[in-house]
Amino acid sequence: MDTLSEYIWLILVLGVLAVVLLAALVVPRLRRRARPLPPDRSSSDDLLPPPPEADGRTTDAGTAVLDEPPAGPAAVTEPELAPEPEVAPAPELERPEGAASRLVRLRQRLAGSQNVFGRGLLALLSRDRLDDDAWEDLEDTLITADVGVAATTELVERLRNRLRIEGAEGTDLRTVLREELLTLVDPTLDRTLATQGADGKPAVTLVVGVNGTGKTTTVGKLARVLVAEEKSVVLGAADTFRAAAAEQLGTWGERVGVPVVRGPEGSDPASVAFEAVRSGVEQDADVVIVDTAGRLQNKAGLMDELGKVKRVIEKQVPVSEVLLVLDATTGQNGLAQARVFSEVVNVTGVVLTKLDGSAKGGIVVAVQRELGVPVKLVGLGEGADDLAPFDAGAFVDALLEA
């Protein structure tokens, strides 16, 4: 029995020793595992600057995104190359028509559109006898062509005097009429566009007028004229009232590689104009052309806005040219517009558009007399290059070619 109890004691002692040994091995490991978690970064770390970008990638919240830790030799394998982004082919730029061929083409169109006017004049003057009725008919023809009453009276007076003094016999009526019409249109006016800025800054052209006269189209066409003359141009879409106007201008610019500065729809036109000019100065452009929204001359608020656009531009660069765009088909109404616009922004030149759709070329004379500023450009169609510098001699010849 004693031997048995000795065995039992021995087994118990060995068992206790085994348990103690096991405990000595396992507990430190468990302790190591049970270390407290690092503090929540979302609380205290938010106040710290974001850690340096370990691999250059940063989340939207500004925190660095770490890559997986390198895992042996596999980590140094070449990264898979991202496919090359597809580069859209640059749009092919158009080459605007040069001045010479444009003039020949548009002169014919002008003659075509004004043939009612010209033919009427020549038919009257080729009558056998120029009696009072004939002179009255001549006056009617000139007034219908929008020459204006004062200019018509003047022209008829001068013609009658010349024929009386020089004698109707042997006088080339066509030549006399040409001379008198030319005097009326005034070839001595300076019709050059100011495209040379002062002090190395761009020349700025502001384009104004009532709705739908063709301002945006004219700005686009004018940009092409200047590009054809190898000038660098920046366009400003300060017509923020009509979203389509900025789109339209964007397309005009794209076609000839001219940058267009735009603002959000409804934004302050003066700030868009300012930005356009700033960009023009920065890019060392030759000319900045600023398109404005159409406005009726009797809306005082809108006219004030136009004055502001000009003043804001002039904080950087003086405006060298204010072009008033008039629709030739609106006749005498255009004169009322001209008067008010001129008071607000000091118009320096007129662009007469849609002369291709009007037999009222006489408006050239009327508007020049009304404003005391020359018609500098004429629009003769909806085509991209259907804008021509106005030339008094060519204009009168076109009338009489009919």
Ligand SMILES: Nc1nc2c(ncn2[C@@H]2O[C@H](COP(=O)(O)OP(=O)(O)OP(=O)(O)O)[C@@H](O)[C@H]2O)c(=O)[nH]1
């Ligand atoms: N036939 C003809 N159409 C022209 C001429 N100039 C402009 N147009 C047309 O006139 C329409 C109005 O032109 P826009 O340039 O949009 O006129 P806008 O003055 O900018 O218009 P708003 O911004 O609404 O004031 C367009 O259909 C042009 O194609 C021209 O010389 N001849």
